Amino acid sequence: MGNLMQYVPGPYDVTEPVLNLIHDAITAINTEGIVTVWNTAAQALYGIGEEEILGHPIGEFFPTESIMLFNVMRTGESLHQVYHQPRSDVHVFISAEPLYDTDGELIGAVAVEQDITHLVRMSEEQMRTAAQKVDAIDGPYMSPSAQTVLQLLTHTPLLGHHAPILLMGEPGTGKRTIAQAMLRRMQDNGPFVPIACDALPPALADVELFGFQGGLLSEASEGRVGRIEQAASGTLYLANVHTLPLPVQRSLAKAMRVGAFSRVGSADRKPINCQVVASATPGAKLDPALELVLHRIDVQPLRERKEEIAGFCLFFLSRFAREMGRPVPQLSDEVLALLRAYDWPGNVAELEQTLRHAVTVCQGSTLTKEDLPMALAQGSLAQLTGDATPLAVVSQAAERTRIEEALKQSKGNKTIAARLLGISRGALYYKMKQYHLESD
Helix, strand or coil, X not given: CCCHHHHCCHHHCCCHHHHHHCCCEEEEEECCCEEEEECHHHXXXXXXXXHHHCCCEHHHCCHHHHHHHHXXXXXXXXXXXXXXXXXXXXXXXXEEEEEECCCCCEEEEEEEEEECHHHHHHHHHHHHHHHHHHCCCCCCCCCHHHHHHHHHHHHCCCCCCCCCEEEECCCCCCHHHHHXXXXXXXXXXXXXXXXXXXXXXXXXXXXXXXXXXXXXXXXXXXXXXXXXXXXXXXXXXXXXXXXCCHHHHHHHHHHHHHCEEECECCXXXXXCCCEEEEEECCCCCXXXXXXXHCEEEECCCHHHCHHHHHHHHHHHHHHHHXXXXXXXXXXXXXXXXXXXXXXXXXXXXXXXXXXXXXXXXXXXXXXXXXXXXXXXXXXXXXXXXXXXXCHHHCCHHHHHHHHHHHHHHCCCCHHHHHHHHCCCHHHHHHHHHHCCCCCC
């Protein structure tokens, strides 16, 4: 493993056993491109023993990775989670940063490679499995976790038919889809009536929900039907129920507890004849009486069920392609990896919009990273490295030519020439002596 204390000082003072306990591949080079650290995970990932690579230029083994490490040293900027496919059967995310000694002098760079091959292959398999089912889907896509929630809601004796439900989850997790699916699963013939509670004027929230009777807001003696009555024999979906005014929450809790309600302005009681499904975001404060009457079910965010991304992708790609009258595009391995790596703060709703955008701009039969929104697409090594090939990657003949060109371009200034070549000034002097390029 080499003397880590010599090459990785300061905050990077870690011992060989610790490095070998880390599951990600770790590589470090000095400013001349010589490999100084190569842990057990790196040996397993690439099949190169430490005795083969330690003390040798990294360019003899990995031209692209070596360019990336030299770029990190040249720019002083760290890289995080950059996708790379070093072999046809290996997919990784690379993170790298420059290394400095205690005096702030650059001494090399370190890279950590996370093997994501199994995740890419898993997504490909899930795409193939989902492809056998997507054509038969009628209505919104129900992921495995949503189906589990649905099974719990519709087959739990303690809840009973039409028991009021609270779906607790982040925005975009598919709570409304679950509520709609409950209506189909229970084979109710009535309508699906949604209310965006956060969009209701507070002063009219109770009227919107319960309705009103003759003359309160108009001269009509018959009054107005509220949403609860509109949802008869169907499902009433109260999105963001926690935003209702507290008095309305308490009235709603009382109505669900006794199974009946009264229109505003009337004493006559009407039975609640619908499934009530409410939703709220984690941490939302509900009136205690309302919280007590609702049966809470948590809906996981997409970042905690990334294994479902492939199924969502196939469904959305098929739907958007059909809407646009074009063949369903395939997903490249890089896109699959990026989709699995992203945390999806907007959850399924964000994934849906991302794929709609990708299908819209895609020019070929396969979605690539360039088709993803800028906020999602990360750099690849090919983009980051370009043609900036450092000396550690080229042959000796090409190396001499590059040094001559750098010295000419810098008008003999060794500091500038070393910066152009991506090496230290001391390494440049050594190379000049090696190739008999010493200046007068």
